[in-house]
Amino acid sequence: xxxxxxxxxxxxxxxxxxxxxxxxxxxxxxxxxxxxxxxxxxxxxxxxxxxxxxxxxxxxxxxxxxxxxxxxxxxxxxxxxxxxxxxxxxxxxxxxxxxxxxxxxxxxxxxxxxxxxxxxxxxxxxxxxxxxxxxxxxxxxxxxxxxxxxxxxxxxxxxxxxxxxxxxxxxxxxxxxxxxxxxxxxxxxxxxxxxxxxxxxxxxxxxxxxxxxxxxxxxxxxxxxxxxx
Numbered sequence: 500x501x502x503x504x505x506x507x508x509x510x511x512x513x514x515x516x517x518x519x520x521x522x523x524x525x526x527x528x529x530x531x532x533x534x535x536x537x538x539x540x541x542x543x544x545x546x547x548x549x550x551x552x553x554x555x556x557x558x559x560x561x562x563x564x565x566x567x568x569x570x571x572x573x574x575x576x577x578x579x580x581x582x583x584x585x586x587x588x589x590x591x592x593x594x595x596x597x598x599x600x601x602x603x604x605x606x607x608x609x610x611x612x613x614x615x616x617x618x619x620x621x622x623x624x625x626x627x628x629x630x631x632x633x634x635x636x637x638x639x640x641x642x643x644x645x646x647x648x649x650x651x652x653x654x655x656x657x658x659x660x661x662x663x664x665x666x667x668x669x670x671x672x673x674x675x676x677x678x679x680x681x682x683x684x685x686x687x688x689x690x691x692x693x694x695x696x697x698x699x700x701x702x703x704x705x706x707x708x709x710x711x712x713x714x715x716x717x718x719x720x721x722x723x724x725x726x727x728x
Contacts, residue, residue: 503522503523507523514637516629518560519563521637526604527603527604532721533643534646535606536605540611544618566608582702590715590727591727610653645694650700654698660686676710676714684698
């Protein structure tokens with residue numbers, strides 16, 4: 500069974516408001532390109548009824564391995580969730596999809612720390628502010644070379660970075676893919692570390708893996724090539 504690298508866990512424990520450990524692929528730390536892929540939220544609902552499930556919510560809040568468990572399950576049963584299935588198709592050749600190798604190369608976690616209680620619930624502005632503070636601390640620990648946010652709403656609450664001394668820039672690109680425009684930006688930390696990032700259309704809503712593959716391959720070809728090796 501594939502499991503997450505735990506070498507950073509003692510540092511994650513010091514990050515305020517970080518509820519769940521990020522997934523860290525076994526090859527991430529030594530990768531020539533450290534890639535962080537961000538999901539948006541966890542939804543604590545019953546898989547059959549799609550209604551709120553208190554037991555799932557409690558587990559999501561209390562189990563720091565929750566996100567890792569979901570990704571581990573995905574590796575064992577590829578394509579179980581639309582988020583993972585279409586993400587994998589964005590980066591991997593469908594004729595030879597090595598899902599395990601892909602997840603072993605990347606780091607990943609869900610941005611919003613408060614679990615959503617319904618598929619229609621939206622995070623509050625305060626949720627986004629907390630998430631950005633957590634994110635700034637996490638990336639200072641694992642130092643990715645590039646971050647890909649799956650979804651286009653993450654720039655809500657970026658002002659929380661001001662009080663951490665993190666400078667940021669973000670722009671909406673002048674092109675349409677899956678009826679939405681990608682965003683590109685960069686974070687600049689006081690110690691000189693810089694993190695470029697992209698925000699793309701969410702994989703679970705009218706998403707075209709091929710179109711977004713073509714976009715990312717145009718923007719960051721060396722990253723796309725590395726992930727598909």
